[in-house]
Amino acid sequence: MSQYILQTDQLSIKFGGIVAVNQVSLSVKPGIIFGLIGPNGAGKTTMFNLLTGIYKPTEGKIFFKGEDITALGPHKVSALGISRTFQNIRLLKDHTVFENIMLASHTSLSYKFIDALFYSKKYKSEEYEKKKFVNELLEKYEMTHLKELNANDLPQGIQRKIEIVRAIATGAELIFLDEPAAGLNPVETDELMDLVKKLKEEGKTIFLIEHDMKLVKGICDEITVLNFGKKIDQGTYEKVISNSEVVEAYLGRRKQHAHG
Ligand SMILES: Nc1ncnc2c1ncn2[C@@H]1O[C@H](COP(=O)(O)OP(=O)(O)OP(=O)(O)O)[C@@H](O)[C@H]1O
Ligand SMILES: [Mg+2]
Structure with missing residues (x-):
């Protein structure tokens, strides 16, 4: 290597x-x-x-x-x-801090669309794991108090932080x-x-x-x-x-x- x-x-x-x-x-x-x-x-x-x-x-x-x-x-x-942030902040508008980070963490987990469609046991347990993972990330980076707020209502500094934590959420x-x-x-x-x-x-x-x-x-x-x-x-x-x-x-x- x-x-x-x-x-x-x-x-x-x-x-x-x-x-x-x-x-x-x-x-x-x-x-x-x-x-x-x-x-x-x-x-x-x-x-x-x-x-x-x-x-x-x-x-x-x-x-x-x-x-x-x-x-x-x-x-x-x-x-x-490998993950990145953009020169102009790109967050999902009208979505909460939690949702913005949750969406990024999708890419790193293994369940398939078909599991989601039938709401399978695997999907449910992965959803649970993912939510837990995102909550842990929010806790670690001191953002738990912001999780239900709309990302676009927050100051620039916090929006940047959300983008960075989102990049980390991909693993x-x-x-x-x-x-x-x-x-x-x-x-x-x-x-x-x-x-x-x-x-x-x-x-x-x-x-x-x-x-x-x-x-x-x-x-x-x-x-x-x-x-x-x-x-x-x-x-x-x-x-x-x-x-x-x-x-x-x-x-x-x-x-x-x-x-x-
Ligand atoms: N898709 C593209 N098509 C044509 N030219 C492009 C494209 N992307 C970048 N360029 C050109 O490449 C050059 C470098 O641009 P780039 O955006 O990488 O600069 P930068 O160093 O990031 O500048 P800044 O500090 O302003 O963000 C510029 O002349 C730009 O116009
Ligand atoms: Mg540039």
């Missing part, structure tokens, strides 16, 4: 004339918080879409625990133990978070950092995209920097921010920063 949970080898994708990800090779050790940073349009989300099977690369390969997953679609990637070992601190206030960001550190302590590997440098500095063990689809540096926070090419990449595009 590979010593890395995730590796890419010369990964590229082109959209028409744009090379959105350009020959990116990276290796992620298990159990760390790995940060992917870079200016707007650098190719970060596209990288996530490649790694989770949403896009197929034009070139290059992706390995999960040494196994080539380049050709797998999103469902197969998820079944292997994933490797979790991708796309700008988890976007739209959060400083208190919510601190709480988010504590949650991500807790996931690391539980043995999960976290791969996150983030513009909030306080968060990146505070929790990332290793960082890769993208600019115009290319990897321009990797290493610790101190190392990458002292690289003049990284500083220029940010300064050069700060004026174009225009998203929420």
Whole structure:
């Protein structure tokens, strides 16, 4: 087995004339918080879409625990133990916190539609197990008091947390978070950092995209920097921010920063 949970080898994708990800090779050790940073349009989300099977690369390969997953679609990637959150929060509107997490946990259990249809013993006992599992997750992440509330009535910080707990509910070992601190206030960001550190302590590997440098500095063990689809540096926070090419990449595009 590979010593890395995730590796890419010369990964590229082109959209028409744009090379959105350009020959990116990276290796992620298990159990760390790995940060992917870079200016707007650098190719970060596209990288996530490649790694989770949403896009197929034009070139290059992706390995999960040494196994080539380049050709797998999103469902197969998820079944292997990889989960993600999106840049714009995607929760089921008008559903409770409990329901949002319960739905995610479906993918990890084995009963078939036919069992549900006939409301079989197996279905009933799996439903029971699932509810128990979701209740335990809510308890563990201190959300029991919110479980019957509508997800869309809750503050951004809580909505992010629901998304993250939902990602965990699939049983994933490797979790991708796309700008988890976007739209959060400083208190919510601190709480988010504590949650991500807790996931690391539980043995999960976290791969996150983030513009909030306080968060990146505070929790990332290793960082890769993208600019115009290319990897321009990797290493610790101190190392990458002292690289003049990284500083220029940010300064050069700060004026174009225009998203929420
Ligand atoms: N499906 C697509 N079709 C065409 N171009 C795309 C597609 N997806 C991404 N791109 C382009 O790829 C480039 C990288 O976009 P991406 O969303 O990955 O950037 P990002 O680093 O996540 O930026 P941000 O920080 O603003 O979220 C952009 O030029 C974008 O327009
Ligand atoms: Mg993005």
